[in-house]
Amino acid sequence: MIRAIFMTDFTEAFPHKLLRGILGYARTHQQWVVCRMPPSFKKQHGLEGVLLWALKWKADVIIAQFENTDNVDIFTEKGIIPIAQDYVRPFKNISNITSDYIRTGAVAAEFFLNNGFRHFAFYGYKDVVWSDERCLGYVSEIRKAGLEQNFCAYQKQNLEDLWFYDSEPVVEWLQSLPKPVAVFACDDNQGNKLAEICKMNGFRVPEDISILGVDNDETMCSMTDPPLSSVRLDIEKAGYQVAEMVESIMKDKSLRPYDIFITPVKVVERSSTSLLVTEDNMVLDALKYIHQNIHKSIAVSDILKKVPLSRRLLEIRFRNVTGKSIHKYVIDLRVDCFSRQILESDRQIGEIASSFYDVDYNNLCRSFRQKFGVSPKEYRRLFFGDQGRRTP
Secondary structure, eight states, X not given: OEEEEEESOTTSHHHHHHHHHHHHHHTTSSOEEEEEEOHHHHHHHHHHHHHHHHHHHTOSEEEEOOOTTSOTHHHHHTTOEEEEESOSSOOSXXXXXXXXXXXXXXXXXXXXXXXXXXXXXXXXXXXXXXHHHHHHHHHHHHHHTTOGGGEEEEEEEOTTOSSOOOHHHHHHHHHHSOSSEEEEESSHHHHHHHHXXXXXXXXXXXXXXEEEEXXXXXXXXXXXXXXXXXXXXXHHHHHHHHHHHHHHHHHOTTOOOOOEXXXXXXXXXXXXXXXXXXXXXXXXXXXXXXXXXXXXXXXXXXXXXXXXXXXHHHHHXXXXXXXXXXXXXXXXXXXXXXXXXXXXXXXXHHHHHHTSTTOOHHHHHHHHHHHHXXXXXXXXXXXXXXXXXXXX
């Protein structure tokens, strides 16, 4: 049995997802028992106090939000494997749970570029590696599109001030941005904060400011008004790899710890980015209606009641903006919503499908297979089956 201390902020979704991956590995390999230690214990007793507890508890590994000034070697010297999570700067002498931050920024840029945006901004932290590199990846893709001159960044907040911030400079920055603008926030916390500032100061989201976060923290994203779109990271897989690495090192002491890289999967789209950029207000109204009613049966005749155009003219203008017919756009959007809920929820597939009122289950599954090449059950199994987590 592997005994692990996990010292982190469990009010966030990241450690929960990481722990799911670890325990998923443990179900088919060596068992793990995890002590969830709050970061306040370290603040009260110091790093030496954490070490004393770890020795008393006979810990094999500690995964923690270490500070770069921490002497983490004291754990290694006592035969305990230290792993750094959510750092400001990476450690050179121990394993880091890190990510392809540059690729994550590129995914965000690709998403906004594909939705027709011409103006871009980044909202991040000051002197934090994962924020800096996500910004770098974001602006690099914008540069490739020849739009670097249309980019602006705001990175003045310290990471330590998660809950406290001065909104007035942010409001002035938002006012200076040309609209509509695509804002990539370095994580879901900053995305939530930016949405709150927009709401309090009359900026329309997503019509004026489209906001995209990172981590896909379902609680944080759903609490944001409007719900926050986010880049989903394969955190569970990283947890699985952490457990795999620890077990290997414990079997062979000559093995050295290595960094675990979390990969971005896709953008999970919610209302904060739900609209394409277009100057055609009639098509924009049609898009709003579709997104607001995607869980219902939608006919072109329903949209025509909201948009004063002939069916033929609406279809032409809609295809010019989206590249799809109205019927195709509705089907694709519904399948995307369905796929997102399959991965975010433990509910049965049929129960999730039933949330799409007046939508035929067989037609929904048929459209799903046409887009993804697998059934909804197989899709869920592809993501989670090998880790022993959710089952259909």
